[in-house]
Amino acid sequence: MVDKWSRMYAYRSIADWALDGSPVPPPQTVKVLWLDRMRQAAGSTAFVETGTLAGTTSAMMSFCDGLAVHTIEIDERQFVRAKEKLAERPNVTQHLGNSAVILPELVPTLPDRTLFWLDAHCSGDHTGQAETKSVLTQEVALLTTDLTREFVLVLDDARSFNGRAGYPHLDDLLASLRGLSDTYDARTGHDAVTYAPKSVWAAFDAAQYSVNSAPFLA
Ligand SMILES: C[S@@+](CC[C@H](N)C(=O)[O-])C[C@H]1O[C@@H](n2cnc3c(N)ncnc32)[C@H](O)[C@@H]1O
Numbered sequence: 001m002v003d004k005w006s007r008m009y010a011y012r013s014i015a016d017w018a019l020d021g022s023p024v025p026p027p028q029t030v031k032v033l034w035l036d037r038m039r040q041a042a043g044s045t046a047f048v049e050t051g052t053l054a055g056t057t058s059a060m061m062s063f064c065d066g067l068a069v070h071t072i073e074i075d076e077r078q079f080v081r082a083k084e085k086l087a088e089r090p091n092v093t094q095h096l097g098n099s100a101v102i103l104p105e106l107v108p109t110l111p112d113r114t115l116f117w118l119d120a121h122c123s124g125d126h127t128g129q130a131e132t133k134s135v136l137t138q139e140v141a142l143l144t145t146d147l148t149r150e151f152v153l154v155l156d157d158a159r160s161f162n163g164r165a166g167y168p169h170l171d172d173l174l175a176s177l178r179g180l181s182d183t184y185d186a187r188t189g190h191d192a193v194t195y196a197p198k199s200v201w202a203a204f205d206a207a208q209y210s211v212n213s214a215p216f217l218a
Contacts, residue, residue: 014029014211024191026191028057032061032214038204040213041201044114046068048072048103049119050103052073054081055085064216070095071094072094072097072120073128113151118156120136121133132166134166154192157191158191177195
């Protein structure tokens, strides 16, 4: 259970965002709500985040029962900073390094239907990057190699997908993902592109979600 102040802050940020007309980008709490709904729809038992920063999203997701959480950070200062927050969460494993290098080692150890939050990019002072600001194009190529794994990919920052600095162009990305398989679909929303098997989308569309169903708000 999260502490009452974190819970109140989370509810407040969701309410403020809705009252403001749901601007892009949404606050982190709304992004994590989206991740949690995809987790529930897919029945994911593992979650992988690229780009840990302070560890806030991984900490929130770690409140999901039975979920193994992996988070990858290239910048050692951020890795150490997140360690303080994540040390109390036994189901979280931190990885230090470039996600484009670590993912190929990690993926074979993960269960099918793992949920990925692809959010590794330079975010200004005190954050890092590999050769390019983002490694999203490499990450997506790797994670769509074997579609029998039924991975669910949530690609953050769709508003930045302009074909530069390692980001794909949004239209090209959607066309390429939708062309990969008839059994998957890509949707946009919450400043993200979400790519999942159609069976996961069917479960998502059939579910009745309420804000209270998110474990990090319980
Ligand atoms: C936007 S922040 C991540 C926010 C975090 N995912 C969250 O939801 O709270 C991006 C982070 O990605 C890290 N980063 C940048 N390039 C990376 C790479 N190639 N591999 C791993 N981490 C990377 C940066 O150092 C920064 O801490």
